[in-house]
Amino acid sequence: MTADTSARTDDPLAAEGALHDDRTIFGVGPGIWIWRTTVLLGILGLWKAASLWWIDPFWIGDPAEVAATIADWFARGTIWIHLWNTIWATLISFALGTALGVVTGIVLGLNNRLALVLDPFIGAFYSLPKVALAPLFILWFGIGIESKIALATFGVFFLIFYNTYSGTRSVDSELVDVLRLMGARRGQIIRKVVVPSALYWIFTGMRVSIPYAMIGVVVAEMMASNKGIGYLIQAAAGQFNTSGVFAALFVLVAISVILQSTLKRMEKAFIR
Amino acid sequence: MLPPAFQFRGVTQRFRDGARQVVACRDINLDIEAGSFVAIVGPSGCGKSTLLNMVAGLLTPSAGEVLSDGQPVARPNTSIGYLTQRDTLLPWRTIEDNVAISLELAGMRKTERIERARRLLATVGLTGFEQSYPSQLSGGMRRRAILARTLIYEPKAMAMDEPFGALDAQLRMVMHQVLLEIWERQRTTILFVTHDIGEAVTLADRVVVFSARPGTVKAVIDIDLPRPRDVYRLRFLPRFVELQEQVWLQLEAGMRPAEAEA
Numbered sequence: 002m003t004a005d006t007s008a009r010t011d012d013p014l015a016a017e018g019a020l021h022d023d024r025t026i027f028g029v030g031p032g033i034w035i036w037r038t039t040v041l042l043g044i045l046g047l048w049k050a051a052s053l054w055w056i057d058p059f060w061i062g063d064p065a066e067v068a069a070t071i072a073d074w075f076a077r078g079t080i081w082i083h084l085w086n087t088i089w090a091t092l093i094s095f096a097l098g099t100a101l102g103v104v105t106g107i108v109l110g111l112n113n114r115l116a117l118v119l120d121p122f123i124g125a126f127y128s129l130p131k132v133a134l135a136p137l138f139i140l141w142f143g144i145g146i147e148s149k150i151a152l153a154t155f156g157v158f159f160l161i162f163y164n165t166y167s168g169t170r171s172v173d174s175e176l177v178d179v180l181r182l183m184g185a186r187r188g189q190i191i192r193k194v195v196v197p198s199a200l201y202w203i204f205t206g207m208r209v210s211i212p213y214a215m216i217g218v219v220v221a222e223m224m225a226s227n228k229g230i231g232y233l234i235q236a237a238a239g240q241f242n243t244s245g246v247f248a249a250l251f252v253l254v255a256i257s258v259i260l261q262s263t264l265k266r267m268e269k270a271f272i273r
Numbered sequence: 274m275l276p277p278a279f280q281f282r283g284v285t286q287r288f289r290d291g292a293r294q295v296v297a298c299r300d301i302n303l304d305i306e307a308g309s310f311v312a313i314v315g316p317s318g319c320g321k322s323t324l325l326n327m328v329a330g331l332l333t334p335s336a337g338e339v340l341s342d343g344q345p346v347a348r349p350n351t352s353i354g355y356l357t358q359r360d361t362l363l364p365w366r367t368i369e370d371n372v373a374i375s376l377e378l379a380g381m382r383k384t385e386r387i388e389r390a391r392r393l394l395a396t397v398g399l400t401g402f403e404q405s406y407p408s409q410l411s412g413g414m415r416r417r418a419i420l421a422r423t424l425i426y427e428p429k430a431m432a433m434d435e436p437f438g439a440l441d442a443q444l445r446m447v448m449h450q451v452l453l454e455i456w457e458r459q460r461t462t463i464l465f466v467t468h469d470i471g472e473a474v475t476l477a478d479r480v481v482v483f484s485a486r487p488g489t490v491k492a493v494i495d496i497d498l499p500r501p502r503d504v505y506r507l508r509f510l511p512r513f514v515e516l517q518e519q520v521w522l523q524l525e526a527g528m529r530p531a532e533a534e535a
Contacts, residue, residue: 179361182329183375183426184351193374197365 062244070248080252086229087218088256090149095214097150098157099207105158106165106203107195116166127163131156131213132220144225153217160210161203168202169195204268211260219253230256276343278430278462279305279328283337286323296487297323301337303481303490308460312473314520315483315491321466323488325432328464329355342429354423356436360415362407368418369394369403375426393421397451413444417451424455430462437472449475450504457501470520474498475507480516482523492523 026034045064052058058066074080109116135152142148176194185193222231230253237245284301287294298320305311313321326332327339330350339346341353362371369390370377376386391403397417407415416437423431437445453476456463467473473480474496482492496516498507507513 173361175357175359175361176363178329178331178349179355180374180378181331181349182351182353182355183378185378189378193378194363197363200365 058243059241060243062247066244067247067251070244071251074248083229083233084252084256086146086149087215087222087231087253090146090153090218090229091211091214091256091260094150094153094217095157095207095211098154098210098214099161099203101154102158102161102206103165103203106162107169107191107199109162110166110169110199111191111195123162127159131159131217135221135224139221139225144227146228149218149221149226149229152221153214156213156217157210160213161206164202164206165199168199171202172198200271204271208261208264208268211264212257215253215257215260275307277304277340278307278309278342279303279464280340280343281324281327281337282340284324284327284334284339285336286320286327286332287335298483298488301488301490303493305462305464307342307462309478310456310463310465310476311479311481312465312467312477313481313483314467314470314473314524315488316485316524317468318486319483320486320488321483322434325355325434325464325466328430328432329353352429354426354428354431356419356423356431356433358435358438360407360419362415362418362422364407367404367406368399368410371407372418372422372425374422379426389425390421393425394418396424396455397421413440413448416440416444416448420448420452420455424459427459428461430464433463433465435467436465438467438469445472446504452476453502453504470517470524471508474513474516474520475502475504480520482520491526494519494523 048061048064052061052063071080109119131152134155135148138148138151138155142151172195176198177190180190180194218229219231219234222229223235226232226235230249233249233252234246237243237249281301281303285299286297288297289295301324313324315321323332327334328341328346328350330346330348333348341347341350362368363374366374369387372393373381373386373390376389377383391400394400394403397420399414399417399421402410402414402418407418410418419436437448440448449472463476465473465476477496480494480496481490482494483489484491494516498510498512498516
């Protein structure tokens with residue numbers, strides 16, 4: 002912490018950063034953006050150089066070819082079906098997992114006895130690596146979008162559930178007593194005290210669970226599917242098309258970043 | 274003849290603290306007349322707050338019974354307003370929404386309940402802060418808001434557990450004045466727990482002195498200071514000083530054996 006602050010004040014770059022410059026783009030000044038662009042170009046340049054002179058492009062692909070592949074996917078429109086499948090499955094799993102997790106978290110958070118009874122079972126499921134369930138879900142739900150949603154929902158559910166549960170348990174009991182003395186019914190206490198004060202925890206859970214939703218979807222797509230970004234990665238790798246793998250990875254990063262920043266903006270609007 | 278607002282009949286409260294059993298208060302017999310202002314003073318840990326929790330119906334006595342208007346107290350007792358030292362405003366609601374929450378729970382229309390909340394906020398001197406959030410208010414202002422929130426549903430009685438304990442001396446005096454002015458008008462029964470003798474004598478008709486744990490009623494002292502009282506001048510009256518001393522003598526006698534024990 003101390004080392005960090007002293008480094009900041011000593012660093013001439015920091016002076017050009019967000020705090021001292023009002024011309025900011027996404028929260029940081031143009032100086033930072035110039036450096037970021039430099040780093041990006043540096044990486045791409047090194048990559049290109051490596052593929053030209055040092056390492057066989059068979060292993061690492063070629064940035065120009067990656068760009069061409071992505072451009073080609075969009076130009077021919079073949080990417081849309083894959084994009085659509087992955088994003089749709091991610092969003093559905095995210096919404097479903099969040100809804101189930103919030104409800105279960107609140108119910109168990111308010112129900113001491115039930116929580117005690119179920120505790121070892123939940124702990125056991127929680128410690129299980131969720132991707133290990135992919136074959137089972139594919140067996141049950143087939144290779145369509147359902148098995149992807151099932152796996153991703155399961156992962157999201159546990160994260161949201163644990164956060165909601167902790168949030169519900171940490172509600173100030175005096176706030177609850179105050180409302181009880183005003184004659185509030187149980188449902189009113191839940192709506193007006195428990196849920197609002199657990200909301201911060203719920204949002205934290207939602208933010209960390211977006212990557213988990215994508216992991217679930219992509220893993221299931223890689224195992225058995227004929228659509229989706231995960232399928233694209235698997236298919237390209239199957240044809241030893243390294244540039245194709247990288248192209249699909251870039252698309253995946255783009256989706257994840259967009260979803261994350263959308264949620265962050267929603268959170269800011271919700272929580273003061 | 275009205276029945277007493279609260280009656281304690283042989284009330285004992287025991288807690289388990291691990292393997293140990295703690296007796297918070299023992300064999301309390303006490304009547305609180307309707308419309309009176311009664312203060313309870315005693316050393317910390319003497320079961321004063323326990324008594325209020327039983328009045329509020331948040332705790333059931335281990336033995337004996339607590340009556341409210343001649344009836345056993347409901348659980349929870351929704352006919353009383355309860356104020357503690359803690360800050361219990363909901364941080365995600367504006368002040369007027371906080372104050373109006375009991376009316377909202379009862380299903381009153383928004384325009385009507387907000388209008389009533391604003392009137393009460395004016396009574397406690399918080400006009401202009403209706404739309405603020407609790408975090409934007411000072412400690413004293415939040416106290417006023419909590420008082421308004423309690424008064425808005427016109428409880429038949431109020432239980433106050435060191436409600437001004439966290440305020441500085443000047444602010445506490447201001448709050449005493451605000452509270453007394455409202456009480457003079459409404460005459461709701463108030464049961465006020467404090468460890469501050471001056472506060473008890475300033476506000477109450479009667480001061481009940483508790484002994485150290487296990488708490489028992491040690492003495493009941495009538496405070497015959499005339500009303501309406503001027504909180505800012507009261508402390509200079511000779512009678513005020515005398516009464517304070519009377520209360521202190523009782524407290525002191527109760528404290529000595531506890532010291533010897535320790």
